[in-house]
Amino acid sequence: MKDSAMYIPTYDDMLAAHTRISPYIHRTPVLTSSYLNELTGAQLFFKCENFQKAAAFKVRGASNAVFGLSEDEARNGVCTHSSGNHALSLSYAAGRRGIPCNVVMPCTAPQAKKDAVIGYGGTITECEPSTTSREAVFAEVQAATGGNFVHPYNDPRVIAGQGTCSRELMEQTGGVDIVVAPIGGGGMISGTCLTLSNMAPETQIIAAEPEQADDAYRSFKAGHIIADDAPDTIADGLKVPLKDLTWHFVSNHVSDILTASEDEIVEAMKITWKRMKIVMEASSAVPLATILKNKDWFAGKRVGVIVTGGNVDLDSLPWIN
Amino acid sequence: MKDSAMYIPTYDDMLAAHTRISPYIHRTPVLTSSYLNELTGAQLFFKCENFQKAAAFKVRGASNAVFGLSEDEARNGVCTHSSGNHALSLSYAAGRRGIPCNVVMPCTAPQAKKDAVIGYGGTITECEPSTTSREAVFAEVQAATGGNFVHPYNDPRVIAGQGTCSRELMEQTGGVDIVVAPIGGGGMISGTCLTLSNMAPETQIIAAEPEQADDAYRSFKAGHIIADDAPDTIADGLKVPLKDLTWHFVSNHVSDILTASEDEIVEAMKITWKRMKIVMEASSAVPLATILKNKDWFAGKRVGVIVTGGNVDLDSLPWIN
Numbered sequence: 001m002k003d004s005a006m007y008i009p010t011y012d013d014m015l016a017a018h019t020r021i022s023p024y025i026h027r028t029p030v031l032t033s034s035y036l037n038e039l040t041g042a043q044l045f046f047k048c049e050n051f052q053k054a055a056a057f058k059v060r061g062a063s064n065a066v067f068g069l070s071e072d073e074a075r076n077g078v079c080t081h082s083s084g085n086h087a088l089s090l091s092y093a094a095g096r097r098g099i100p101c102n103v104v105m106p107c108t109a110p111q112a113k114k115d116a117v118i119g120y121g122g123t124i125t126e127c128e129p130s131t132t133s134r135e136a137v138f139a140e141v142q143a144a145t146g147g148n149f150v151h152p153y154n155d156p157r158v159i160a161g162q163g164t165c166s167r168e169l170m171e172q173t174g175g176v177d178i179v180v181a182p183i184g185g186g187g188m189i190s191g192t193c194l195t196l197s198n199m200a201p202e203t204q205i206i207a208a209e210p211e212q213a214d215d216a217y218r219s220f221k222a223g224h225i226i227a228d229d230a231p232d233t234i235a236d237g238l239k240v241p242l243k244d245l246t247w248h249f250v251s252n253h254v255s256d257i258l259t260a261s262e263d264e265i266v267e268a269m270k271i272t273w274k275r276m277k278i279v280m281e282a283s284s285a286v287p288l289a290t291i292l293k294n295k296d297w298f299a300g301k302r303v304g305v306i307v308t309g310g311n312v313d314l315d316s317l318p319w320i321n
Numbered sequence: 322m323k324d325s326a327m328y329i330p331t332y333d334d335m336l337a338a339h340t341r342i343s344p345y346i347h348r349t350p351v352l353t354s355s356y357l358n359e360l361t362g363a364q365l366f367f368k369c370e371n372f373q374k375a376a377a378f379k380v381r382g383a384s385n386a387v388f389g390l391s392e393d394e395a396r397n398g399v400c401t402h403s404s405g406n407h408a409l410s411l412s413y414a415a416g417r418r419g420i421p422c423n424v425v426m427p428c429t430a431p432q433a434k435k436d437a438v439i440g441y442g443g444t445i446t447e448c449e450p451s452t453t454s455r456e457a458v459f460a461e462v463q464a465a466t467g468g469n470f471v472h473p474y475n476d477p478r479v480i481a482g483q484g485t486c487s488r489e490l491m492e493q494t495g496g497v498d499i500v501v502a503p504i505g506g507g508g509m510i511s512g513t514c515l516t517l518s519n520m521a522p523e524t525q526i527i528a529a530e531p532e533q534a535d536d537a538y539r540s541f542k543a544g545h546i547i548a549d550d551a552p553d554t555i556a557d558g559l560k561v562p563l564k565d566l567t568w569h570f571v572s573n574h575v576s577d578i579l580t581a582s583e584d585e586i587v588e589a590m591k592i593t594w595k596r597m598k599i600v601m602e603a604s605s606a607v608p609l610a611t612i613l614k615n616k617d618w619f620a621g622k623r624v625g626v627i628v629t630g631g632n633v634d635l636d637s638l639p640w641i642n
Binding site: 029031315320 | 371601638
């Protein structure tokens, strides 16, 4: 039996995940915009995970992990460390199953995210905003609770769950030539690779990353994982590094990684709010930013765009000073 | 033959409008929110005309007027006066037919709205922000162009077009107990009355209005039209008064008119952005504001909510100072 951290999830794992999580997630809509099609010259299909439960695709992987536990495994609940959408999503899924969820969050995390975790029934233990503190506090919490650790992305259950998103996208669109998704730790991209390499191997997979947190881009070019210490970008869901499991998928199945500047990300974010009338977070705007920057690459193509989430602080928008 | 200004549009007019305009409009989605259902105790169905062409329901009535013209009538195009969504919508519809659209707008109208009119191919003539100036300038424009006048709401073609929205709502939801829509000049409410009084006469129709522009509320209580001179509200689509045709529908078919304060409107607007992840304009938030204020009225009911539009200045949001 393989060590679970090294287990590579399969297409069948994704199919099983989809059956398992479908009572707890939305089959989110795919939206189009004639304005953005004209602007880019491509035919864009936006898979709107900002309308997902907890307003993020991460509820797919979190739900797959939570509802895949045996009664025995679930007894002590789940635990994780995350300052973002995984914390909300795991709290939501655990709440639906009625088991405890312990989340280690940096004390600097936005109050809105903390409130959302608590609103879904999660318990927060705060740490300092450093890797050392997070790991030490998380070890204590896990030892004290005995909870099942659900990593935000480097977990085969999570990747299999995220893969359900592009399965729906392909069903809803009848197929696309390219899928573009943001890349941070690589959970969504890995799930996309898992699904499309089986379901539609001719479909190109492009990862989109902030220039200011381009560790995946540099890893991809170098052929090995490069992890930055503390990159700073408005796309706050994309600051974390690749890990062994996500590197496996990225290095084997991603066609290319494109990057965008902070200004380009904000511009793409604002244009979707203005023209599509949807609220997406900065991380979700990185794919459109790279498409707008590389129009020749996408012109004439059918392009799936994963809108990963919609958790935004409405009191502090990046285009308003 | 009746004078066209006094012609009361019929259910068959609405059905004909729906067939006529369907190539040019979206069948917009109906969204739900488990959070808002819990908060209100009602089952809410949001008919999202913020996702409509030109981001407003007004494209329904404008398209019905434009595409209902004979070749002869259409030769000189259309004209109107409007500082808001009707200007955009008529420009869009005229552009699709390939006929001129002349719009008289106050010089004080937001540049974003002027840009949108021009973007759709409309021609703007500016007036001073007063009724006197608007009427004088409009008379000149109409005389010079010979365009067919499409009033923003007091026009049977426009009302028949707006009525297509609640027909879709009823089809998409399988029926509701109550429909709540904003009221300004009364075009959307009149269309709703036209459709539902025939299609679902047991469905209550509630109009929602800003307290600070409550002329329709006072008209409804008094039994005759009361027009305010220049009401001031953040719900800028709802400042205009009822006219004879819309008063006919309001006085005969509306169950009641509820009002909300400016703060309540802004709160309802922000809550939909935050929880539903959609961009709606302030006028569109007035129905939810009145539902949140009168929960007992709506508890346990299936409630359709018309989200009338999504044209917002993203650089100036009412909850950010």
